Amino acid sequence: MVFLWRIFRKLCEEVSNKEESTYSLTGRRVVELGYFLDALKDFLHHDDKGRLGCTFHNVQVCGEIRKGLNSGLKLKCAMCNFEKTVWTNDTKSEIMDVNKAATIGIMEIGFSNLQDLTAILNIPPMSNTLFQKEQNIIADAWAKTAAREMELAIEEEKRLAKERGDVEWMLMGMPS
């Protein structure tokens, strides 16, 4: 049994030695470190019993899915062929997503500056289409927040006017 296992391991090693990563990961990325390290640990848990002998040395990057400043790295274990995409930033986080955060950060100084900055840092850029989309979502959210703030201010003014018995406000039909 041990002998067969050794043959199996040897075959696996030969396969893994033949396979080379077909994707060259170059440049820098924006990485949510804690999340990314946990996701890598999760990836290595595919052999949590240690039966296959998979280690970090067997991990290969086979491709990359780019969503603006977020990158999904297609990882593969060369020992057992297990595959999973690991994102550099949490796509399901409650915290603001990296593209939205970058859009808010750059809205004041313009999109072309973000392009220049990411180019200098050798980080793959966010597309103009995604920037516009994020900007529209943010502008819409801000407009809704501003309208709500205004409604609350009017409500408060009404309440104070009522307390004061302010006739002018009552004539304007403002107090309810």
Ligand SMILES: [Zn+2]
């Ligand atoms: Zn494996």
